[in-house]
Amino acid sequence: xxxxxxxxxxxxxxxxxxxxxxxxxxxxxxxxxxxxxxxxxxxxxxxxxxxxxxxxxxxxxxxxxxxxxxxxxxxxxxxxxxxxxxxxxxxxxxxxxxxxxxxxxxxxxxxxxxxxxxxxxxxxxxxxxxxxxxxxxxxxxxxxxxxxxxxxxxxxxxxxxxxxxxxxxxxxxxxxxxxxxxxxxxxxxxxxxxxxxxxxxxxxxxxxxxxxxxxxxxxxxxxxxxxxxxxxxxxxxxxxxxxxxxxxxxxxxxxxxxxxxxxxxxxxxxxxxxxxxxxxxxxxxxxxxxxxxxxxxxxxxxxxxxxxxxxxxxxxxxxxxxxxxxxxxxxxxxxxxxxxxxxxxxxxxxxxxxxxxxxxxxxxxxxxxxxxxxxxxxxxxxxxxxxxxxxxxxxxxxxxxxxxxxxxxxxxxxxxxxxxxxxxxxxxxxxxxxxxxxxxx
Amino acid sequence: xxxxxxxxxxxxxxxxxxxxxxxxxxxxxxxxxxxxxxxxxxxxxxxxxxxxxxxxxxxxxxxxxxxxxxxxxxxxxxxxxxxxxxxxxxxxxxxxxxxxxxxxxxxxxxxxxxxxxxxxxxxx
Numbered sequence: 001x002x003x004x005x006x007x008x009x010x011x012x013x014x015x016x017x018x019x020x021x022x023x024x025x026x027x028x029x030x031x032x033x034x035x036x037x038x039x040x041x042x043x044x045x046x047x048x049x050x051x052x053x054x055x056x057x058x059x060x061x062x063x064x065x066x067x068x069x070x071x072x073x074x075x076x077x078x079x080x081x082x083x084x085x086x087x088x089x090x091x092x093x094x095x096x097x098x099x100x101x102x103x104x105x106x107x108x109x110x111x112x113x114x115x116x117x118x119x120x121x122x123x124x125x126x127x128x129x130x131x132x133x134x135x136x137x138x139x140x141x142x143x144x145x146x147x148x149x150x151x152x153x154x155x156x157x158x159x160x161x162x163x164x165x166x167x168x169x170x171x172x173x174x175x176x177x178x179x180x181x182x183x184x185x186x187x188x189x190x191x192x193x194x195x196x197x198x199x200x201x202x203x204x205x206x207x208x209x210x211x212x213x214x215x216x217x218x219x220x221x222x223x224x225x226x227x228x229x230x231x232x233x234x235x236x237x238x239x240x241x242x243x244x245x246x247x248x249x250x251x252x253x254x255x256x257x258x259x260x261x262x263x264x265x266x267x268x269x270x271x272x273x274x275x276x277x278x279x280x281x282x283x284x285x286x287x288x289x290x291x292x293x294x295x296x297x298x299x300x301x302x303x304x305x306x307x308x309x310x311x312x313x314x315x316x317x318x319x320x321x322x323x324x325x326x327x328x329x330x331x332x333x334x335x336x337x338x339x340x341x342x343x344x345x346x347x348x349x350x351x352x353x354x355x356x357x358x359x360x361x362x363x364x365x366x367x368x369x370x371x372x373x374x375x376x377x378x379x380x381x382x383x384x385x386x387x388x389x390x391x392x393x394x395x396x397x398x399x400x401x402x403x404x405x406x407x408x409x410x411x412x413x414x415x416x417x418x419x420x421x422x423x424x425x426x427x428x429x430x431x432x433x434x435x436x437x438x439x440x441x
Numbered sequence: 442x443x444x445x446x447x448x449x450x451x452x453x454x455x456x457x458x459x460x461x462x463x464x465x466x467x468x469x470x471x472x473x474x475x476x477x478x479x480x481x482x483x484x485x486x487x488x489x490x491x492x493x494x495x496x497x498x499x500x501x502x503x504x505x506x507x508x509x510x511x512x513x514x515x516x517x518x519x520x521x522x523x524x525x526x527x528x529x530x531x532x533x534x535x536x537x538x539x540x541x542x543x544x545x546x547x548x549x550x551x552x553x554x555x556x557x558x559x560x561x562x563x564x565x
Contacts, residue, residue, distance in 0.1 A: 213500070213529050216529050216550065216551070217450060217529070217550075219551075220550055220551040220552075221450075221452055221456065223551065224456050224460065224551070224552075224554070225456065225459070227554075228456070228459040228460060232459075254459065254462075257455070258455075258459060261452055261455060261456075264452075265452070304502065305500075308500055315503075315504075315505040315508070316502070317502055317503045318502050319502075
């Protein structure tokens with residue numbers, strides 16, 4: 001009887017283990033048939049008690065079949081532990097059955113042992129089933145955990161994949177942005193270059209009239225002294241013919257003197273043209289020994305006449321206070337010229353409305369180097385403007401009148417280009433003084 | 442008659458001396474030179490009651506030629522000096538200002554010395 005119950009539950013157990021899996025369909029009918037067979041045979045045994053000694057053998061076939069399934073079919077191989085639990089019971093039951101049939105005497109004399117073995121096999125079965133059940137539960141938990149982990153891993157890998165896609169997208173976006181920024185930067189650099197150039201050209205434009213005037217004066221001298229010399233040479237010829245040696249000497253001396261003046265003014269005009277050309281050309285950036293006094297004087301005159309050309313009524317005292325014996329220092333003359341021009345132009349601009357306008361350019365020689373200052377007696381610079389005065393694009397002029405780059409370029413030229421310093425000193429109502437300090441080396 | 446030439450270019454002195462060397466030698470003309478408006482006024486203070494012809498540049502640092510002209514015309518009335526203005530900027534504005542302030546003549550640089558010589562000869 002117990003054998004059928006066992007067979008029934010074993011079939012049921014195997015069927016349950018396959019529940020919710022795809023392989024169930026393949027085995028379902030067979031296992032169901034096993035259950036039904038076990039139940040039917042159990043019923044037959046209960047009803048017809050006398051046939052049990054024959055029908056019991058079927059139960060061993062059923063159990064044997066279960067053993068076959070468990071040991072030879074991969075689908076059930078994990079259920080070995082359960083079978084290990086029931087195996088002693090099956091063996092004991094089988095041996096009891098056989099010996100009770102074949103040798104009744106032996107059976108009867110050993111009946112107690114059989115009974116004990118039967119009890120132990122049942123105990124074994126129960127204990128093993130409990131353990132197996134526990135193990136299975138633990139396994140199930142483990143599996144659950146593994147499943148959970150796999151799920152987690154799947155989610156993580158999905159996230160990772162998503163993240164990678166995002167990273168690729170972001171990288172692409174950033175690269176695009178970077179390229180756009182680079183392009184903007186290039187455009188800005190170009191614009192800056194153009195601005196610097198137009199700033200220079202604007203200051204050159206301001207200068208043009210002044211330059212014309214400055215060139216006109218020496219040219220007039222050249223022409224006039226040349227004409228005079230021609231006359232003198234004619235007189236010289238005459239004196240020679242007359243043999244008037246004294247007159248020859250006088251006239252020759254005059255000619256030489258005039259010739260000196262012609263050369264002097266010719267050079268003066270040349271220097272002006274040169275500085276104008278230098279100013280309009282892009283800086284070569286080459287430092288050469290330069291006489292700062294000459295530079296200061298030249299640009300002061302240019303700036304003054306430039307101003308006069310624009311505003312005929314403008315009149316200012318402009319003075320130079322140049323230190324004697326100033327050593328030549330290595331600078332980019334064109335750049336320093338721009339700075340001086342800018343400072344002097346600003347100074348003239350500042351004194352426009354002043355009663356007795358005065359602009360003084362002075363040079364000083366110190367142990368560290370050369371100092372050039374441009375002083376005006378204009379209205380001075382308020383503190384809040386003074387702070388911003390060297391910033392690019394800062395201008396107090398009306399829109400379109402100033403680029404706002406003059407002083408910021410000057411600042412760059414002096415500090416970055418020449419390792420010097422530029423500073424402004426001013427009190428409202430007392431004018432302003434810009435001072436440049438240039439190191440000797 | 443003294444001719445006072447006012448110009449901030451110092452070589453103007455030598456030029457005039459050369460250009461008018463014959464006249465100077467003959468004693469026909471007597472030139473004095475001032476290199477700024479202020480200096481010219483000092484000269485005029487020393488030359489009181491002398492007949493003076495003034496040739497002045499307009500564009501000079503400090504006191505401009507026009508300012509000098511104004512001062513001369515308002516302060517030095519006896520005998521009234523003849524004032525000729527010279528400028529490199531031969532523009533209408535300066536011309537009008539010079540006229541208004543009582544300039545007797547207006548010359549443009551570069552100076553035509555032959556014409557100037559004629560003018561001076563008729564005036565002196």
